[in-house]
Amino acid sequence: MxxxxxxxxxxxxxxxxxxxxxxxxxxxxxxxxxxxxxxxxxxxxxxxxxxxxxxxxxxxxxxxxxxxxxxxxxxxxxxxxxxxxxxxxxxxxxxxxxxxxxxxxxxxxxxxxxxxxxxxxxxxxxxxxxxxxxxxxxxxxxxxxxxxxxxxxxxxxxxxxxxxxxxxxxxxxxxxxxxxxxxxxxxxxxxxxxxxxxxxxxxxxxxxxxxxxxxxxxxxxxxxxxxxxxxxxFIGVPTMNVFERASLPDLGFSDDVAWVGFRPSRALFAEKVLGSHPNGEKAMTDAYVPKQGDLVFGGTIAIREIMGSEIIYQAETGFGNVSFKTFNQPQVDVGTQVKLCVDRSSLYLFGSDEKRVVA
Missing domain, CATH: 3.40.50.300 (P-loop containing nucleotide triphosphate hydrolases)
Structure with a gap:
């Protein structure tokens, strides 16, 4: 060796x-x-x-x-x-x-x-x-x-x-x-x-x-x-969602934060949505209750990729397309209006030089 x-x-x-x-x-x-x-x-x-x-x-x-x-x-x-x-x-x-x-x-x-x-x-x-x-x-x-x-x-x-x-x-x-x-x-x-x-x-x-x-x-x-x-x-599938801080709701970040990102797996439904299982049975998705300081936003399901128990979605939002995924949840149809949430602790912050900012 x-x-x-x-x-x-x-x-x-x-x-x-x-x-x-x-x-x-x-x-x-x-x-x-x-x-x-x-x-x-x-x-x-x-x-x-x-x-x-x-x-x-x-x-x-x-x-x-x-x-x-x-x-x-x-x-x-x-x-x-x-x-x-x-x-x-x-x-x-x-x-x-x-x-x-x-x-x-x-x-x-x-x-x-x-x-x-x-x-x-x-x-x-x-x-x-x-x-x-x-x-x-x-x-x-x-x-x-x-x-x-x-x-x-x-x-x-x-x-x-x-x-x-x-x-x-x-x-x-x-x-x-x-x-x-x-x-x-x-x-x-x-x-x-x-x-x-x-x-x-x-x-x-x-x-x-x-x-x-x-x-x-x-x-x-x-x-x-x-x-x-x-x-x-670069690392992660789908890629991390990253947006300019100015385009997002104001969460009180310090002035040195220019970009905010989150993994698709960390974006959760903030309200239950009606979906369906592969056998056609209707069911409601799980939902996460947002806390003070979490990122909460609405969107419309534009793309759905079914990967078995994992489903990858793209939602159109007011600040751009957001990728997110669910596990062992009912399938939500394209065109559905959804409310999503990302826990504040799951947000990644970057400066104007694109280096990581640790809050």
């Missing part, structure tokens, strides 16, 4: 474009750290600098306290799993897994032991004599993982490895990667633009935007205690 540290790292390309600005980051030993953010935010560039595939313009990269800036990729004791698997099509699964070990001059008996062991871990034992073209996308990704694992690297680097898989297989592979990390205890650094992958797999999330780290913390901290408006609106 290995810790990774980036100290004042900057990456500028020959055309003068700076992708990473003064990055300071510690990736803990044995962590599952996920770099997440929108396209072009610099997360893949960061991963490639750790791998040695991109030169660092300024600053230092350390693995286990040793400066790695000028160390060749092959000498960093890391393994990288790519988005497109990067398998050799003419080789069998066994050949793909073994190739790096042969180049490293690992004795045959040891090669066979590692292949057998790691093939069993990722469920490939019965496919060792097949070619990649005979495998499903998920099986090919397992080959790429096994090929990385047999090298006994200190660090696993993964660049959107699940993006080419369908939704069901992505969910399955997420579970398998979590179990794999727990079993190996090795440092994982994983790049994705998918917040579901980040929230479900990471022990630490590094959320980036425009080459800068917006927040680095555990998933529940990122979700429940966002550092700024960008973080608050």
């Amino acid at each position: 290995s810790s990774i540290e980036l100290r004042h790292v900057k990456k500028t390309y020959d055309n003068g474009v700076t992708v990473i600005e003064d990055m300071n980051l510690v990736i803990p030993d044995g962590s599952f750290t996920v770099l997440v953010g929108p396209s072009g935010c610099g997360k893949t560039t960061t991963l490639r600098m750790i791998a040695g595939l991109e030169e660092i313009t300024e600053g230092d990269l350390l693995i286990d306290g040793v400066r790695m800036n000028d160390v060749d990729p092959g000498d960093r004791n890391i393994a990288m799993v790519f988005q497109n698997y990067a398998l050799y099509p003419t080789m069998t699964v066994r050949g793909n897994i073994e190739f790096g070990l042969i180049n490293a001059k690992v004795p045959k008996e040891e090669r066979e032991r590692r292949i057998e062991y790691f093939s069993r871990i990722v469920g490939l034992t019965e496919y060792l004599d097949r070619k990649p073209s005979q495998l499903s996308g998920g099986q090919r990704q397992r080959v790429a993982l096994a090929r990385a694992m047999v090298k006994h690297p200190k660090v696993f680097l993964m660049d959107e490895p699940l993006s080419n898989l369908d939704a069901k297989l992505r969910a399955q592979m997420r579970t398998e990667l979590i179990a794999l990390h727990q079993r190996l205890g090795t440092t994982f650094v994983y790049v994705t633009h998918d917040q579901t992958e980040a929230m479900s797999m990471a022990t630490k999330i590094v959320l980036m935007n425009e080459g800068k780290i917006q927040q680095a913390a555990e998933p529940l901290t990122i979700y429940g205690d966002p550092a700024n408006k960008f973080v608050a609106q």
Whole structure:
């Protein structure tokens, strides 16, 4: 296992474009750290600098306290799993897994032991004599993982490895990667633009935007205690509702509050509404009784998405569209007039610089 540290790292390309600005980051030993953010935010560039595939313009990269800036990729004791698997099509699964070990001059008996062991871990034992073209996308990704694992690297680097898989297989592979990390205890650094992958797999999330780290913390901290408006609106499905303070009812906030936000799950019916169960039976929803200082507002249901026991709504209000959701409640029809409420303690406040304001 290995810790990774980036100290004042900057990456500028020959055309003068700076992708990473003064990055300071510690990736803990044995962590599952996920770099997440929108396209072009610099997360893949960061991963490639750790791998040695991109030169660092300024600053230092350390693995286990040793400066790695000028160390060749092959000498960093890391393994990288790519988005497109990067398998050799003419080789069998066994050949793909073994190739790096042969180049490293690992004795045959040891090669066979590692292949057998790691093939069993990722469920490939019965496919060792097949070619990649005979495998499903998920099986090919397992080959790429096994090929990385047999090298006994200190660090696993993964660049959107699940993006080419369908939704069901992505969910399955997420579970398998979590179990794999727990079993190996090795440092994982994983790049994705998918917040579901980040929230479900990471022990630490590094959320980036425009080459800068917006927040680095555990998933529940990122979700429940966002550092700024960008973080608050990037993490969470549906996205956090955020409105200009001036457009909302006056709740007596201090002058340094410019934006007010709340999670869709925290907007509740303030009055019972007639809805229906899937079997057509009519019923009233639950209702929350507002308290002094709560945000209370009216709206009209414009969109309804039924997700099973969870229903996601969009309501048109006097200050904009509001997303909210209910759980195990009757379905309310589109066009229904509703009264909604958000407990004051569930409101997130942001300043004019979009940084979090703690009341």
